[in-house]
Amino acid sequence: MSVETQVTINLPDGSSKTLNQNATAADLAQSISQGLYRKAVGALINGEIRDLFTPLQNNDQIKILTPDDPESYELLRHSTAHVMAQAVQRIFPQAKIAIGPTIQDGFYYDFDIPNHTLSTEDLSKIEAEMKKIASENQKLVRYNIPDVDKQIKEFCDQGEKFKAELLEEHKNDNPTLYHMKDKDGNIVWNDLCRGPHLPNTSLIKAFKLLKVSGSYWRGDENKDRLQRIYATAWWKASELEDYLHRLEEAEKRDHRKLSKQLDLFSVHEEVGPGLIFWHPNLATVRAIIEDFWRDVHRKRGYQFVYTPHIASEQLYQISGHLQSYGENMYSSMDIDGQPYRAKPMNCPGHIMIYKSRLRSYRDLPIRMAELGTVYRYERSGVLHGMLRVRGFTQDDSHIFCRPDQLEEEISSIIDLVDLMMKTFGYSYKAYLSTRPEKYIGSDEEWEFATNSLEAALKSRNLNYEIDAGGGVFYAPKIDFKLFDAIGREWQGPTIQVDLNLPKRFDVTYIGENGNRQQAIMVHRAVLGSMERFCGGLIEHYAGAFPTWLAPVQAVVLPISDRHQECAKEIYKKLQEAGFRIRIDDKAETINYRIREAQVEQIPYMLVIGDKEMQSGQVAVRHRRHGDMGAMSFDKFLTQIKTEIDDKS
RNA sequence: GCCGGUGUAGCUCAAUGGUAGAGCAACGGUUUUGUAAACCGUAGGUUAUGGGUUCGAGUCCCUUCACCGGCUCCA
Numbered sequence: 001m002s003v004e005t006q007v008t009i010n011l012p013d014g015s016s017k018t019l020n021q022n023a024t025a026a027d028l029a030q031s032i033s034q035g036l037y038r039k040a041v042g043a044l045i046n047g048e049i050r051d052l053f054t055p056l057q058n059n060d061q062i063k064i065l066t067p068d069d070p071e072s073y074e075l076l077r078h079s080t081a082h083v084m085a086q087a088v089q090r091i092f093p094q095a096k097i098a099i100g101p102t103i104q105d106g107f108y109y110d111f112d113i114p115n116h117t118l119s120t121e122d123l124s125k126i127e128a129e130m131k132k133i134a135s136e137n138q139k140l141v142r143y144n145i146p147d148v149d150k151q152i153k154e155f156c157d158q159g160e161k162f163k164a165e166l167l168e169e170h171k172n173d174n175p176t177l178y179h180m181k182d183k184d185g186n187i188v189w190n191d192l193c194r195g196p197h198l199p200n201t202s203l204i205k206a207f208k209l210l211k212v213s214g215s216y217w218r219g220d221e222n223k224d225r226l227q228r229i230y231a232t233a234w235w236k237a238s239e240l241e242d243y244l245h246r247l248e249e250a251e252k253r254d255h256r257k258l259s260k261q262l263d264l265f266s267v268h269e270e271v272g273p274g275l276i277f278w279h280p281n282l283a284t285v286r287a288i289i290e291d292f293w294r295d296v297h298r299k300r301g302y303q304f305v306y307t308p309h310i311a312s313e314q315l316y317q318i319s320g321h322l323q324s325y326g327e328n329m330y331s332s333m334d335i336d337g338q339p340y341r342a343k344p345m346n347c348p349g350h351i352m353i354y355k356s357r358l359r360s361y362r363d364l365p366i367r368m369a370e371l372g373t374v375y376r377y378e379r380s381g382v383l384h385g386m387l388r389v390r391g392f393t394q395d396d397s398h399i400f401c402r403p404d405q406l407e408e409e410i411s412s413i414i415d416l417v418d419l420m421m422k423t424f425g426y427s428y429k430a431y432l433s434t435r436p437e438k439y440i441g442s443d444e445e446w447e448f449a450t451n452s453l454e455a456a457l458k459s460r461n462l463n464y465e466i467d468a469g470g471g472v473f474y475a476p477k478i479d480f481k482l483f484d485a486i487g488r489e490w491q492g493p494t495i496q497v498d499l500n501l502p503k504r505f506d507v508t509y510i511g512e513n514g515n516r517q518q519a520i521m522v523h524r525a526v527l528g529s530m531e532r533f534c535g536g537l538i539e540h541y542a543g544a545f546p547t548w549l550a551p552v553q554a555v556v557l558p559i560s561d562r563h564q565e566c567a568k569e570i571y572k573k574l575q576e577a578g579f580r581i582r583i584d585d586k587a588e589t590i591n592y593r594i595r596e597a598q599v600e601q602i603p604y605m606l607v608i609g610d611k612e613m614q615s616g617q618v619a620v621r622h623r624r625h626g627d628m629g630a631m632s633f634d635k636f637l638t639q640i641k642t643e644i645d646d647k648s
Numbered sequence: 649g650c651c652g653g654u655g656u657a658g659c660u661c662a663a664u665g666g667u668a669g670a671g672c673a674a675c676g677g678u679u680u681u682g683u684a685a686a687c688c689g690u691a692g693g694u695u696a697u698g699g700g701u702u703c704g705a706g707u708c709c710c711u712u713c714a715c716c717g718g719c720u721c722c723a
Contacts, residue, residue, distance in 0.1 A: 213718030214651025529723040560680040595684035
């Protein structure tokens, strides 16, 4: 056999294999082992997920994908999306299909279904039809469109205007269709799609349609309104069950639900949506977090400031917020004939303080910090518990520094972020967002600011990803994504190097050479907002705040009336020692009161009965570990003290 | 704001178009209790709001408001 009719491909283990030309990934799998061939669902070719029947090229780096590989879920979910679309069109022949991408843990598909609104009952019908399609064992076959214009016309004739539009857009990108064929090889359905896909539908076994919602063609509210079906798909039924279980768990942790159980916060129609009332329990948690926050900031050379909640429009004209952020600001109020606004951001206020006197290069850096409450208009449909509100308190800081101090400042912020996130038990990941398409400032400024951010990340040996073009128009930034106790992602700290405001406000200092120089301004928030952070914490801890944060740290429970005196003494001693203590001596059984304390997630219960009165000990029950037996009061004191000091 | 859904006692939920109910919580008693719910009783409602259809509306239709799931945006 000559070399031309063969291809050599490389395998993950470093070995290589020679196959006939036109061999596909499936052929490769078969040549490796029957077992692998049976399990194969696709291939990773030069790092890209591809169909199992993709012909291989000389020198390709190949990994055969099986359900054991995380990448295989992309194939599964994408193919399941097509099965869903086919099912929808079987049930609703008038339905036109838009797009159906995979998302985390699942996928969705958008449809235009004239004269029908999808309901939850429809979902089970569609699911049943999908099972049918899966059992029909249809083949998914990639098909290069030979005549794009003809295909566009065909789509138009079928009324598939979204597909026609997409194809028109991709006409020069070698567009492909995927044919779905029955066992006799007849094409029963097709969809414009780049792929890749599973070889056939029989692999699709464990899926569930989750919800319907509205959407727009291309996410544009001026374009067609579509109906979206969200769904999830897994290889095994057990995985699907686990996933649904995780959803249930997440639902149990919902901060709005826990708020009712634990009496944490409320919103009121008489007051307005998106405005949070902090009840004593959550206010206690917040106050402790704020104390901690002040403490770590003080130790890092921050100075605390307070700024007004309303300001003349002049301020926001200078800052540019009226022009670029006006849509999110509340309309003006008239004060002595002058228009004023509720503040949407703290930065202009901090700049006012900076500019209240002449600053020398020796004064820098100046780190100003404020738990600053701001008000922003959010569209009514986006409000969500404490996580998306209209009035909130940011843990906002602005650092004014010289160019030569920038990297060091950023590095120290990253250090602070690390301390804060570790304290609350979040893991995190950093993203460096670079210059977007629309921006202000010079290329040199962008380069300097971006390089400083990156250098700081590197100096701290922090892994980060680059979000190219993800910066805001006035600043490159580092964003941190947090991962909570059940692995969910939250928006975390942010660091931005502002290339705009120092110019607009003429923020300067006198340099060593006696000349006025422009100061560099860094915005940073670590917790984000107290509302969102505390809302997130509720879910992260599932309502069981660690002892250092718990609204009530221990409850003293006298067994009967004759133990009240003794219980009160213990209660008093603990309260005087600075703990947050409650005594529950109401005329209920001890079981009842223990249950109440458990439901309230109080970390410690101290049961006082005859034995304890005699021995002078306390019987300790922990909300998680249950009855811990009797111990001396001092021992308990030391134990809880250590726990609080360690913030564990 | 848009699409879809929901709104009944403080909470969780019932009530084929035909007299609004339960459990928990609250309150009053009784019980004095050993590690997740003692017993008896009392009170609690313009069924989110305003209108309409009907002999009759919690239930059907429309308005407004709020909430829920998304779209979009962001702390």
